[in-house]
Amino acid sequence: xxxxxxxxxxxxxxxxxxxVNVTKSFHDNQVLKGIDIDVHAxxxxxxxxxxxSGKTTFLRCINMLESIDGGRIFxxxxxxxxxxxxxxxxxxxxxxxxxxxxDIGMVFQRFNLFPHMTAIDNLMEAPVQVKGLSKRDARxxxxxxxxxxxxxxxxxxxxxxxxxxxxxxxxIARALAMEPKLMLFDEPTSALDPxxxxxxxxxxxxxxxxGMTMIVVTHEMSFAREVCDRVVFMDGGVxxxxxxxxxxxxxxxHERTRQFLRRLT
Ligand code: ADP
Numbered sequence: 621x622x623x624x625x626x627x628x629x630x631x632x633x634x635x636x637x638x639x640v641n642v643t644k645s646f647h648d649n650q651v652l653k654g655i656d657i658d659v660h661a662x663x664x665x666x667x668x669x670x671x672x673s674g675k676t677t678f679l680r681c682i683n684m685l686e687s688i689d690g691g692r693i694f695x696x697x698x699x700x701x702x703x704x705x706x707x708x709x710x711x712x713x714x715x716x717x718x719x720x721x722x723d724i725g726m727v728f729q730r731f732n733l734f735p736h737m738t739a740i741d742n743l744m745e746a747p748v749q750v751k752g753l754s755k756r757d758a759r760x761x762x763x764x765x766x767x768x769x770x771x772x773x774x775x776x777x778x779x780x781x782x783x784x785x786x787x788x789x790x791x792i793a794r795a796l797a798m799e800p801k802l803m804l805f806d807e808p809t810s811a812l813d814p815x816x817x818x819x820x821x822x823x824x825x826x827x828x829x830x831g832m833t834m835i836v837v838t839h840e841m842s843f844a845r846e847v848c849d850r851v852v853f854m855d856g857g858v859x860x861x862x863x864x865x866x867x868x869x870x871x872x873x874h875e876r877t878r879q880f881l882r883r884l885t
Contacts (some may be wrong), residue, residue: 633650635658636833637835638657638694642690644689646678652678653856654858657862662832666835666836666838666844666851666865667837667840667851668852670880673855673856674854676806679852682695682835684717722800724748724803727795727806727808728791729807731784731811732786733779735780738777739776739790765796765797766790768796768823769823771789771793784812785820788820789819792823803834804836805838824836828847845866850862850864851864860877861877
């Protein structure tokens with residue numbers, strides 16, 4: 621499949637996400653060792669790399685589900701934390717954090733729907749509670765989104781009545797209900813039975829084609845190759861190489877990337 625659009629269309633000057641020398645440790649285990657990544661509005665970027673290389677941690681840092689130890693992350697020009705006069709990074713107060721996170725949608729490996737709510741109520745919850753949308757407007761938007769992910773007929777179903785693929789599509793629609801600027805996907809298909817993977821990837825593909833900015837941790841190489849503008853290969857807490865999917869996946873420059881790709885085939 622042809623990729624979505626020429627890269628020149630979406631390369632504005634200020635990246636939507638800018639990570640500068642990001643470091644993060646869990647106790648004495650340094651998981652991120654200085655990550656620099658820019659993602660421009662409209663770009664779809666996949667993070668590839670062996671298990672344990674820090675991909676999920678990095679994604680969680682962008683969304684402030686994890687705090688960083690050093691470096692800087694900006695989303696839409698806003699620092700995800702603040703610096704004092706001495707340049708020390710502090711974490712945002714909860715209120716400011718919540719305000720910034722509102723613009724970032726995240727989809728997890730496990731679908732994380734509210735189990736006691738129907739699909740449509742799952743979609744309406746945050747727009748009503750967090751954004752103060754009227755129930756009527758929230759329902760209208762939720763109905764459109766369920767239709768978009770092919771689940772208009774499941775509005776009143778509870779998560780337990782849906783397949784894993786359907787639950788994940790509801791989870792994507794729920795994230796979209798907040799009208800995020802950025803969507804983060806953390807291995808969204810890896811908990812699914814193989815026959816359900818395609819329907820979720822198709823929804824993500826549609827979203828990419830509609831121009832959403834997306835960062836996707838995935839092991840789905842065909843998705844990375846066909847849908848993403850760029851792949852970023854991480855290993856051992858660093859970015860080993862990045863670039864056009866065809867270039868990095870077909871003709872990798874680094875031995876570590878070659879080894880990783882060989883193991884997949
Ligand atoms: P990947 O997504 O590339 O598989 P992760 O970011 O999940 O990598 O994990 C990188 C490393 O960080 C692993 O060694 C993992 O055990 C460790 N790690 C991740 N989250 C935590 C945590 N909350 N506490 C302690 N160690 C963690």
